[in-house]
Amino acid sequence: MAIKTDAVGKTWPPFEYEVGREKIGEYCRVMGIENPVHFDPVAARDAGFRDVVAPPMFCVVYSAGALGPAIFDPDVAMNFAAMVHGGQEFEWGEPVCSGDMITTTGRCLEIYEKDGRGFYVFESTSVNQDGEQVVRGVWTNIVRGV
Amino acid sequence: MSQFSPGDRIEELRVTPDKYVPHRYAGASGDFNPIHIDPEFAKAVGLPGSILHGLYVMGLVAKAGAVAVADGDPRALKKLSVQFRGMSFPEREIVVSGEVTESDGERVVLDVVATQGENQVIRNATAELAVPSS
Numbered sequence: 554m555a556i557k558t559d560a561v562g563k564t565w566p567p568f569e570y571e572v573g574r575e576k577i578g579e580y581c582r583v584m585g586i587e588n589p590v591h592f593d594p595v596a597a598r599d600a601g602f603r604d605v606v607a608p609p610m611f612c613v614v615y616s617a618g619a620l621g622p623a624i625f626d627p628d629v630a631m632n633f634a635a636m637v638h639g640g641q642e643f644e645w646g647e648p649v650c651s652g653d654m655i656t657t658t659g660r661c662l663e664i665y666e667k668d669g670r671g672f673y674v675f676e677s678t679s680v681n682q683d684g685e686q687v688v689r690g691v692w693t694n695i696v697r698g699v
Numbered sequence: 700m701s702q703f704s705p706g707d708r709i710e711e712l713r714v715t716p717d718k719y720v721p722h723r724y725a726g727a728s729g730d731f732n733p734i735h736i737d738p739e740f741a742k743a744v745g746l747p748g749s750i751l752h753g754l755y756v757m758g759l760v761a762k763a764g765a766v767a768v769a770d771g772d773p774r775a776l777k778k779l780s781v782q783f784r785g786m787s788f789p790e791r792e793i794v795v796s797g798e799v800t801e802s803d804g805e806r807v808v809l810d811v812v813a814t815q816g817e818n819q820v821i822r823n824a825t826a827e828l829a830v831p832s833s
Binding site for chain 1 (some may be wrong): 714720723724726727728729730751753754755757759761762763765771773774775776777778781783784812
């Protein structure tokens, strides 16, 4: 059976996330990231940031919510139970600081079949309250036995 | 280290996540997929036990690159792409290692792998970083 590709090009409603100092700290403590610019507003400002700054991979915290609806969308028709996260890319722009309001839009880039597996590729584009792009992500999910 | 040349190895990052890291990462990230936090569920779907989040391990790769190239400056990392290969587990050491593949004085590109024992958890990771001017 050919894989369903109707959802290629589809976008989902923007997902908004307000970045908070404590959430950045929580993420950094799990990751063992100790640079004070992630915890202390004075250290962050001394280093040229507006407030406590998020480490780059904090992007998963504010952007993943844009792709939740995509994964369960019947147009995508992805078998969630047989899905694994196969690959991930991020490209960063403006740093993200506490107090920023980040808006992320999700889009389906590609759906294709290879060696009996389905590849579902999504894009997330995140901008801050000034319209500056902070990160673009490409998320590849692989479904076995399509 | 301020000068990088192709072939240089970056400083390794070695981390042994304790048994509660998947719970704490779930809380920090919002990803509560039970394969990461419920060993009985994980076993019921054919896994040996709870597995670490792939994006947690990608976070370690990002950290290793930023520490090696820019003393942990959060502005340094410009691009990171990874392929997730093996599963990884709490309470076993993860080693992130890498090599410089390109360098022009302002920007370095690293090829990075994350391994746990014999397993490559992340491979073909390419990280592009800005080298701080100092």
